[in-house]
Amino acid sequence: MNAILDELTPVFYPRSIAVVGASSDETKSGSQFLKALVRVGYAGALYPVNRSAERSCGLPAFTSLQDIPGPVDYVIVAIPRNAVLSLLDDCAIKGVKAVQFFTAGFRESNAPNAAQLEREMASRARSGGFRIIGPNCIGIYNPSARIPYGPLGEIGEPGSVGFISQSGGHGGRLVELGLERRINFSKLVSFGNGADLDCVDFLEYLAADPETKIIGAYLESVSRGSQFVHLVRRVSKQKPVVIWKGGRSEAGSETAASHTGALSSSYSVWKAAMTQAGAIAVESLDELADTIIGLEAIGPDTGVRAAIVCGMGGGGGGESVLAADVFSGRGLEVHPFSDGTRSEIAALLPGAGTILRNPLDLGGILPRPQVLERVISLVLADENVDLLVVQEHLGKLMKSLVGDELNAVNQTLIASSRSKNKPLVVVAPAWARTEPALEIEDHLRRQGVPVYRSFETAAGSIARVARSFGRLRSNTT
Amino acid sequence: MNAILDELTPVFYPRSIAVVGASSDETKSGSQFLKALVRVGYAGALYPVNRSAERSCGLPAFTSLQDIPGPVDYVIVAIPRNAVLSLLDDCAIKGVKAVQFFTAGFRESNAPNAAQLEREMASRARSGGFRIIGPNCIGIYNPSARIPYGPLGEIGEPGSVGFISQSGGHGGRLVELGLERRINFSKLVSFGNGADLDCVDFLEYLAADPETKIIGAYLESVSRGSQFVHLVRRVSKQKPVVIWKGGRSEAGSETAASHTGALSSSYSVWKAAMTQAGAIAVESLDELADTIIGLEAIGPDTGVRAAIVCGMGGGGGGESVLAADVFSGRGLEVHPFSDGTRSEIAALLPGAGTILRNPLDLGGILPRPQVLERVISLVLADENVDLLVVQEHLGKLMKSLVGDELNAVNQTLIASSRSKNKPLVVVAPAWARTEPALEIEDHLRRQGVPVYRSFETAAGSIARVARSFGRLRSNTT
Numbered sequence: 001m002n003a004i005l006d007e008l009t010p011v012f013y014p015r016s017i018a019v020v021g022a023s024s025d026e027t028k029s030g031s032q033f034l035k036a037l038v039r040v041g042y043a044g045a046l047y048p049v050n051r052s053a054e055r056s057c058g059l060p061a062f063t064s065l066q067d068i069p070g071p072v073d074y075v076i077v078a079i080p081r082n083a084v085l086s087l088l089d090d091c092a093i094k095g096v097k098a099v100q101f102f103t104a105g106f107r108e109s110n111a112p113n114a115a116q117l118e119r120e121m122a123s124r125a126r127s128g129g130f131r132i133i134g135p136n137c138i139g140i141y142n143p144s145a146r147i148p149y150g151p152l153g154e155i156g157e158p159g160s161v162g163f164i165s166q167s168g169g170h171g172g173r174l175v176e177l178g179l180e181r182r183i184n185f186s187k188l189v190s191f192g193n194g195a196d197l198d199c200v201d202f203l204e205y206l207a208a209d210p211e212t213k214i215i216g217a218y219l220e221s222v223s224r225g226s227q228f229v230h231l232v233r234r235v236s237k238q239k240p241v242v243i244w245k246g247g248r249s250e251a252g253s254e255t256a257a258s259h260t261g262a263l264s265s266s267y268s269v270w271k272a273a274m275t276q277a278g279a280i281a282v283e284s285l286d287e288l289a290d291t292i293i294g295l296e297a298i299g300p301d302t303g304v305r306a307a308i309v310c311g312m313g314g315g316g317g318g319e320s321v322l323a324a325d326v327f328s329g330r331g332l333e334v335h336p337f338s339d340g341t342r343s344e345i346a347a348l349l350p351g352a353g354t355i356l357r358n359p360l361d362l363g364g365i366l367p368r369p370q371v372l373e374r375v376i377s378l379v380l381a382d383e384n385v386d387l388l389v390v391q392e393h394l395g396k397l398m399k400s401l402v403g404d405e406l407n408a409v410n411q412t413l414i415a416s417s418r419s420k421n422k423p424l425v426v427v428a429p430a431w432a433r434t435e436p437a438l439e440i441e442d443h444l445r446r447q448g449v450p451v452y453r454s455f456e457t458a459a460g461s462i463a464r465v466a467r468s469f470g471r472l473r474s475n476t477t
Numbered sequence: 478m479n480a481i482l483d484e485l486t487p488v489f490y491p492r493s494i495a496v497v498g499a500s501s502d503e504t505k506s507g508s509q510f511l512k513a514l515v516r517v518g519y520a521g522a523l524y525p526v527n528r529s530a531e532r533s534c535g536l537p538a539f540t541s542l543q544d545i546p547g548p549v550d551y552v553i554v555a556i557p558r559n560a561v562l563s564l565l566d567d568c569a570i571k572g573v574k575a576v577q578f579f580t581a582g583f584r585e586s587n588a589p590n591a592a593q594l595e596r597e598m599a600s601r602a603r604s605g606g607f608r609i610i611g612p613n614c615i616g617i618y619n620p621s622a623r624i625p626y627g628p629l630g631e632i633g634e635p636g637s638v639g640f641i642s643q644s645g646g647h648g649g650r651l652v653e654l655g656l657e658r659r660i661n662f663s664k665l666v667s668f669g670n671g672a673d674l675d676c677v678d679f680l681e682y683l684a685a686d687p688e689t690k691i692i693g694a695y696l697e698s699v700s701r702g703s704q705f706v707h708l709v710r711r712v713s714k715q716k717p718v719v720i721w722k723g724g725r726s727e728a729g730s731e732t733a734a735s736h737t738g739a740l741s742s743s744y745s746v747w748k749a750a751m752t753q754a755g756a757i758a759v760e761s762l763d764e765l766a767d768t769i770i771g772l773e774a775i776g777p778d779t780g781v782r783a784a785i786v787c788g789m790g791g792g793g794g795g796e797s798v799l800a801a802d803v804f805s806g807r808g809l810e811v812h813p814f815s816d817g818t819r820s821e822i823a824a825l826l827p828g829a830g831t832i833l834r835n836p837l838d839l840g841g842i843l844p845r846p847q848v849l850e851r852v853i854s855l856v857l858a859d860e861n862v863d864l865l866v867v868q869e870h871l872g873k874l875m876k877s878l879v880g881d882e883l884n885a886v887n888q889t890l891i892a893s894s895r896s897k898n899k900p901l902v903v904v905a906p907a908w909a910r911t912e913p914a915l916e917i918e919d920h921l922r923r924q925g926v927p928v929y930r931s932f933e934t935a936a937g938s939i940a941r942v943a944r945s946f947g948r949l950r951s952n953t954t
Contacts, residue, residue: 081829105829108794136830152791152873167795169788169841173906176872220798246795251811252802258832259794284799284933311646314629317585317736318644318723321697322761325729334728352558352582353613355735364646395653396629429650435912456761 008205011098011131012187013145014073015044018065018096020087021078022048022056029102029151030078031056036153042146045070065090076139078102081117084135088121092128098197099125101135102150107193107261108136115261122195136260137192138168141175143185144211149175150190159184161292162212164202166191166260167246170218170285177289182445183296186211193261200224200231207235214295216242216288221262229273236278240295240468243279244288245270280468286457287464293450294461297423300469303386305333306462307379311354311362312409313393313400319455320359323391323427326455330463331472334358335384344378358385366401366409373412380420388417389458391427394437406440414447425450427458485682488575488608489664490622491550492521495542495573497564498555499525499533506579506628507555508533513630519623522547542567553616555579558594561612565598569605575674576602578612579627584670584738585613592738599672613737614669615645618652620662621688626652627667636661638769639689641679643668643737644723647695647762654766659922660773663688670738677701677708684712691772693719693765698739706750713755717772717945720756721765722747757945763934764941770927771938774900777946780863782810783939784856785836789843789886790870790877796932797836800868800904803932807940808949811835812861821855835862843878843886850889857897864900865890866935871905871914883917891924902927904935 017037021030034048035057048056053063062068065075065087075096077087081103091099105111106118118135125132133139138150144158150168154175161183165171171190178185186209189202199219206212215235222228232241247256248267256262271281282288308323310316324334337345337358346356348371355361360379366372380388390413397406410426417424426444428437428451441451452458466472494514498507511525512534525533530540539545542552542564552573554564558580568576582588583595595612602609610616615627621635627645631652638660642648648667655662663686666679676696683689692712699705709718724733725744733739748758759765785800787793801811814822814835823833825848832838837856843849857865867890874883887903894901903921905914905928918928929935943949 103829109828111828165795167792167798169792170795170799172791173795173870218795220795246798246802248802249805251805252798252800255798255801255832255834255836258834259798259838284803284931286931286933314649315644315646318642318647318650318695318697321644321723321729321732321736322647323729324732325723325725326761328726328728351586351588352580355732357732357735359732361736454761454763456763 002208004201004204005208007131008201010073012140012142014097016047016070016072017042017044017074017076018047018049018068018072019056019076019078020049020065022061023050023052024054024056026057028078030076032151033076033078033102034059036148036151039153040146040148040155047072065094065096068094071095073097074140075099076102081105084121085117085124088124088128091130092124096130098131098133100133100137100139101192102138103134104136106135106195108258118193118195125196132196133189134192135195138171138190141171141185141188149188154179157184158186158211160186160211160213162186162206162209162215163188164191164199164206164215164217164219165189166194166199166220166262167218168192173285174289177285181289181293181451182442183289183292194223198223200228203228203231203235207239212239214240214242214292216292218244218246218288220246220256220260229277232274232279233277241279242282242288242291242295243274244282244284248283278468280464282464287460290452290457290461291464294465297425297448297450298387298462298465299423302423302466302471304331304466304471305335305384305386306389307337307382307385307387308334308359308389308391309362309376309379310359310391311364312366312391313364313396315353315364316361316391317355319391320355320361323359323389323455326459327389330459332459332463332466337379337382338384341378341382345375348375366397369408369412372409373416376413376416377420380416380422385422387423387425387462389425389427391455394428394440395434398434398436398440407443410440410444414449425452425458425462427452427455429453479685481678481681482685484608485678487550489617489619491574493524493547493549494519494521494551494553495524495526495545495549496533496553496555497526497542499538500527500529501531501533505555507553509628510553510555510579511536513625513628516630517623517625517632524549542571542573545571548572550574551617552576553579558582561598562594562601565601565605568607569601573607575608575610577610577614577616578669579615581613583612583672585735595670595672602673609673610666611669612672615648615667618648618662618665626665631656634661635663635688637663637688637690639663639683639686639692640665641668641676641683641692641694641696642666643671643676643697643739644695645669650762651766654762658766658770658928659919660766660769671700675700677705680705680708680712684708684716689716691717691719691769693721693769695721695723695765697723697733697737706754709751709756710754718756719759719765719768719772720751721759721761725760755945757941759941764937767929767934767938768941771942774902774925774927775864775939775942776900779900779943779948781808781943781948782812782861782863783866784814784859784862784864785811785866785868786839786853786856787836787868788831788839788841789868790841790873792830792841793838793868794832796868797832797838800836800866800932803936804866807936809936809940809943814856814859815861818855818859822852825852843874846885846889849886850893853890853893854897857893857899862899864902864939865894866902866904866932868904868932871917872911875911875913875917884920887917887921891926902929902935902939904929904932906930
């Protein structure tokens with residue numbers, strides 16, 4: 001075990017958590033942090049701490065950390081700013097591993113002496129032998145340790161995506177989006193102002209963490225810039241690193257200063273440095289999620305020649321034109337099928353209303369299951385095809401197919417793609433999504449099939465990932 | 478009334494429709510066209526036509542057009558290709574106004590003599606004194622005449638957006654998307670191969686149509702290129718014209734040839750010509766819809782200084798940074814509030830956890846109604862603010878607010894924006910959308926408030942519209 005794992009594993013897998021500011025008033029943020037931990041079944045010991053030792057969420061409380069009988073690994077703090085220094089002295093005495101401050105109003109604010117107070121906190125942590133996460137943050141999210149994301153308490157299944165977020169809000173939105181799109185996290189941390197532990201520390205930890213296979217980050221500033229760039233260069237050789245930088249514009253960068261006290265540098269300089277260091281730079285939450293999903297679907301050896309199938313649920317001519325435009329616009333190839341594939345497909349499908357080339361437009365009428373299976377199999381076996389993109393208008397298909405027919409269609413697609421060992425992704429339009437259609441989407445995702453909302457986002461995701469694996473040269477994304 | 482209105486009004490408002498190919502077999506496309514007309518309550522006479530005079534959808538049928546007792550304005554054709562020429566002769570004798578061919582397999586296919594057959598059809602229509610829509614298309618959609626969109630039968634409320642689509646699929650998706658996002662159409666036409674009536678004719682008609690205020694088009698090719706450009710230049714001075722061109726790439730353009738027999742020119746040349754002619758060029762269905770929605774929200778006199786409010790339902794710091802980045806990245810201004818506004822807001826809202834500037838981050842905790850109303854009113858009254866963008870995490874807000882509280886919040890926003898006469902748009906993230914949240918979105922849309930899925934799409938839409946009104950110069954979108 002290396003040093004950073006030694007130091008941070010007890011923080012991400014605490015045996016016990018104290019919540020300072022949890023009381024009988026359940027509207028308080030501290031009480032909500034505690035309530036969420038209780039609700040999702042955190043297995044370690046939980047200790048509410050408040051001045052009058054009021055019970056909180058059914059648990060006995062303590063007036064101070066020192067009164068807690070057992071050891072405390074992780075402390076969540078949601079009390080006013082003026083009480084934090086004496087609390088840190090208590091933490092040192094108690095021998096905690098890390099303290100996370102939900103409390104805000106430090107370097108990011110205009111409050112007098114706020115920046116100085118933040119430096120003093122970091123200094124007391126150093127002398128006290130523990131670490132600080134924050135202030136002005138949500139802290140640790142670790143599904144395998146049953147630690148939910150902050151007071152709102154979202155928790156998903158454990159996975160292999162590690163994430164570092166300077167913004168608590170974006171971290172939360174990514175967790176939510178992950179619940180919907182089946183992005184499963186090994187762990188995620190919102191670290192706010194980063195007075196002590198910062199993105200360098202957390203990146204080192206996720207690089208060493210055996211549960212983390214893909215690393216993502218939302219950052220507004222990097223205080224140890226050159227160290228971070230060197231680290232990204234090293235880590236990206238072992239695990240893909242996706243970075244979203246906030247505060248790219250002047251207006252955004254001024255806002256970032258008020259958000260997490262960040263002082264950000266020129267975005268173009270930053271983006272060039274990150275790309276040269278082997279990271280994938282993205283510019284929105286959706287791009288971030290789509291890229292992570294792409295990394296889970298497309299391997300380093302996957303080529304860039306996409307077969308595209310349209311016309312499953314509604315005429316697919318226009319969709320086929322669009323798909324060809326956006327995939328080739330992103331630098332991916334929509335290579336013609338070989339003559340053999342074309343003539344075999346032509347013998348199976350009607351000529352009118354369809355387009356029997358790549359993209360293949362089925363023309364809105366789904367062929368009989370055996371025919372569909374044969375067509376998909378021919379497409380996947382084509383020597384000019386590296387991956388398959390299937391557009392399914394799920395709402396429409398559900399109207400025309402009955403019972404499990406749509407599931408059977410999807411199973412056929414999935415089985416064919418597996419037997420040919422070529423990735424399959426689905427494009428399902430975002431509008432008119434009914435509950436049953438969402439269930440089908442979820443089923444596909446659980447089977448490991450990425451579902452994108454549009455050809456644009458699918459092509460963008462695949463192109464970014466292919467470029468990061470060195471399979472696309474030109475910078476068209 | 479001008480010539481094009483004279484000629485095409487009976488086509489868009491037919492007194493009677495014959496459906497050739499509608500029979501007792503309800504799986505046939507012709508039967509489905511007829512069924513959809515019956516279901517939505519088309520008020521004119523409906524006549525199924527098939528060789529054995531089988532009743533269809535409960536209506537008595539005829540073996541030929543000539544047998545129909547009354548006049549026939551509009552003919553929908555869904556029969557095999559080899560029967561179309563003799564049908565056209567029948568149409569001439571019957572004195573119909575227009576024939577729409579769902580039938581495909583003409584110029585867009587590889588079938589022998591298909592292009593020649595298509596030319597012959599156009600020639601027979603000319604000599605017969607009627608017009609052809611298609612072949613290979615869905616035809617007319619006119620909610621005010623209770624004509625639904627083709628066999629699937631979608632129909633929305635009548636509105637003021639006129640749309641021309643070379644693709645039946647994209648036309649259908651736009652109708653669906655319109656149902657969800659409350660884009661209401663005056664009329665829409667899918668015209669496929671455009672053997673006779675083409676985009677020039679339909680653009681002239683929509684320009685003259687008093688019910689149409691905004692014109693959109695999806696085109697893969699324009700056969701009468703210079704005439705179309707001249708027309709766009711003239712029309713865009715009276716009504717905004719938004720154009721999405723398919724077949725931009727080589728691959729897409731080859732696909733377009735197989736889709737609607739289109740021979741498309743270089744996209745960059747096309748885009749420059751369209752932009753110079755005053756049209757707004759877009760490159761996807763979502764961009765198209767967002768732009769139309771923006772045109773309905775933002776007027777020619779609206780400035781480009783956006784006030785942005787975040788943190789309604791979840792911490793809004795990261796969102797504020799993002800919003801500032803994307804709005805300024807699109808050339809819009811995120812201008813600081815005046816000192817007076819800032820100090821008044823600072824007196825109303827807490828300093829910790831919020832960001833009291835533009836973007837304004839409420840910090841995740843909604844202020845009391847009177848305070849919120851006062852804050853919004855201050856922001857809107859600021860001399861540096863032209864429009865208001867409010868980010869609402871509806872799913873989260875619904876968890877923390879009860880009953881009609883969220884509606885009350887939205888009413889407050891809407892009323893404030895109206896009283897200051899400055900546009901308001903809402904950004905509601907697309908994920909985690911529950912049914913009740915979707916109802917709130919729909920309520921907002923019915924009140925005339927555009928709801929976008931992200932800051933990126935909102936900023937893109939507003940910037941494109943502002944540029945088309947000459948309020949943004951640089952070409953950053």
